[in-house]
Amino acid sequence: MYHNLPSPFECLKETGPAPFLTKTYNIVEDSSTNNIVSWSRDNNSFIGFKKIDTERWEFAKEYFLRGHRHLLKNIRRRKTTSQTQTQTQSLEEGRFELEGEIQGLRKERVALVVELMRLRRKHESVKTYLHLMEEKLKLTEKKQEMMMDFLLKKIKKPSFFAELKET
Structure with missing residues (x-):
């Protein structure tokens, strides 16, 4: 048992x-x-x-x-005949493997931090661009409003159509 x-x-x-x-x-x-x-x-x-x-x-x-x-x-x-190892060598390899993995993880972390910083800069750039586009849109809308007001004032004037025919 x-x-x-x-x-x-x-x-x-x-x-x-x-x-x-x-x-x-x-x-x-x-x-x-x-x-x-x-x-x-x-x-x-x-x-x-x-x-x-x-x-x-x-x-x-x-x-x-x-x-x-x-x-x-x-x-x-699977081990070949040339791969017979002592337990000490196996432990040493395991430690070496872990150290290698840690080094790899550190490199990955650095790469991720760099990528994160790049993405943050890009995000800020996109936010700034979006803000500028919103301002341009507001300005364009304001110009359209002013043009419509101008046209409405002109159309309401009785002499507008007479002046339009002359030109």
Whole structure:
């Protein structure tokens, strides 16, 4: 009954699942992405990983199961004979991978801040342009009103049509 439970010391040695696996799992698990990627009926496959049916784009990986996030730590990449590594190297690679990911996120953040500043400047420019256009529109409307008033005064004058015939 308890044969599947790890010993307390085993848990201390374990590293978490690769960030790629966690991100992929979260995307598949998120119901708002179901129109793009979702779990299969059996909850043991989705669009991603290894193709299992030539007629459908359905993919699966052992230990990648809906509702079993804790099993992600059991997923390992296929290793060639030259890829045998010690646990220390694996931890070092994980740290290096995290540092790389942090660097990438910092670069993305800087790019986003720059884009945000560009969009804010553009927004201000558009607001200024819109304000100028509103002022021009008001001026044009005022000129039209003045012209209409002028024409109405002229038309109401009895001699207007006589003067119009002469010209």
